[in-house]
Amino acid sequence: MNITTLSILQQEYPKLMEDGIIQSNVPLKEHCSFQIGGPAEVFCTPYTQNQLLDLLRFCLNHKTPYFILGKGSNLLISDKGLSGIVISTERFTELTVEQEYITASCGVTLKDLCNYACENGLSGLEFASGIPGSVGGAVFMNAGAYNYEIKDVLHSSVCILPTWESINSLSPILYLKVEEHNFSYRHSVLQDKELIHLSSVFHLKRDNSETIKRRMDEYQQKRQQKQPLELPSAGSVFRRPEGFYTGRLIEDCGLKGFRIGDAAISEKHCGFIVNLGSATAKDVLQLIQHIQEVVYEHYNVKLQTEIRFLGEM
Ligand SMILES: Cc1cc2nc3c(=O)[nH]c(=O)nc-3n(C[C@H](O)[C@H](O)[C@H](O)COP(=O)(O)OP(=O)(O)OC[C@H]3O[C@@H](n4cnc5c(N)ncnc54)[C@H](O)[C@@H]3O)c2cc1C
Missing domain, CATH: 3.90.78.10 (UDP-N-acetylenolpyruvoylglucosamine reductase, C-terminal domain)
Structure with missing residues (x-):
């Protein structure tokens, strides 16, 4: 346990401690699909943008290393664990729909996003329904399957630019149109600029919910046949x-x-x-x-x- 990081965090941001979003010495094998990895010295689960910004401000001001964790489905984590702060997005789970547009927060699972699209008769995300990641991880990685990628259905994203100047300014938030993501195979600008994804808007097409569900089931069957799930x-x-x-x-x-x-x-x-x-x-x-x-x-x-x-x- 890193007493210093924890105690300074407690001193400077007592509200974060009161909000119950900070734990220490958390086994990361319980937070990734490989089920491998030692403990995180400090593990945080913020649920508001301000809590996330406070954590980032703390890390940047103290030069404390941090890592943004989605569903942990694309990671190999060291047996020795991680020093600094792991910030999990698991509590950012908002989903809303307006006409053919769905807005999803970074911690929404692709499964929940795809089911939500299906319930609302919106098609385009079926390919992603079996990918076990979060929306943030999927945009960061430009996740894809069956000849489709996240870039094909993305409209725009909201991100944080985590530089000291930006975080300590009044406007650390960036709005990216799809073409500003610089997407390519399993790559996005989020990787180049270490942007933190907050939410994305997906532009989908109207279709029958049953047809969408059938396509999702077909993709899932293919996965089950071919992958060691x-x-x-x-x-x-x-x-x-x-x-x-x-x-x-x-x-x-x-x-x-x-x-x-x-x-x-x-x-x-x-x-x-x-x-x-x-x-x-x-x-x-x-x-x-x-x-x-x-x-x-x-x-x-x-x-x-x-x-x-x-x-x-
Ligand atoms: C059984 C199985 C099948 C899979 N099939 C596919 C597939 O078909 N296609 C495919 O593309 N991938 C697949 N994957 C890999 C993985 O699911 C994807 O890469 C997914 O997009 C990772 O999302 P995550 O939330 O788990 O990210 P994590 O593994 O938690 O993180 C991956 C990277 O994204 C970053 N990240 C996560 N959230 C954010 C955020 N909010 N802001 C900034 N950075 C963030 C992390 O810092 C890290 O660098 C599969 C994995 C498994 C285990």
Whole structure:
């Protein structure tokens, strides 16, 4: 537990402590889909924009490292945990609809967003219904599946520019039109500028709720057939190299089922590494390096990781 960070936080922002949004020594394995990772020294769950801004102000003023956590479905977190402050968006869950536009806060799960769109007879997000992330994480990553990406349905976003000048000014909020997100494959301007996503507006099309539900179910069935959803993972470990299917490359190298400790290449989809029970971040990292070496030897293809690494590995 980082007494200093906590005690200074308590001294400077007693209201944040009273609001009950701050905990210490929280196991991060309980906050990510891999179920791997040591503790966060300080773990915060703000539910208002002002609480989030206060936390960021504290971090920037004290040069305390911070990390914005969505649903933790694209992360490998260090076994040693994280120093500084982890700020979870899980309590930003607002959803509203106006005509063909849905506004969703950063912590809304894609599942809830897609169900909400379906209930309101709005189509376009079906592809995302099985992606186990939050809206913030999906915009940050330009998440995609079945030839669609978040960029195809996004209208605009509201973000925070987390620089010292901005946070301590009267207007730390940025409004981004879709074209200002600089989207490309699993990339957005949020990554380049370390912007913090607050909410997005999605522009959808009218359709029949039953038809939308049927499409979502079809996509979900495909996922269940092809992906090891029964085991903890962080989804596809690697970015798709141009002209190749990552899972096929790994399988053709004879690596199906290969494991280091409790981290294994999925038997069902070789692009996934699964946690068989008590895998460590170190196991996963060694397995990733092994896959990269073997695939490079066989096919001269350099696999780049899609999952993000957090903390000292
Ligand atoms: C079984 C499985 C299947 C998957 N299938 C797909 C798929 O089909 N397509 C796909 O694209 N991905 C897929 N993924 C990966 C993952 O779900 C996506 O990348 C998702 O968008 C990550 O969202 P998250 O909320 O979990 O983000 P996290 O994992 O919590 O964070 C990922 C990154 O986003 C940043 N971030 C999160 N929220 C914010 C915010 N509010 N502001 C700024 N930055 C933020 C974090 O800081 C971090 O750098 C899959 C994962 C699993 C486990």
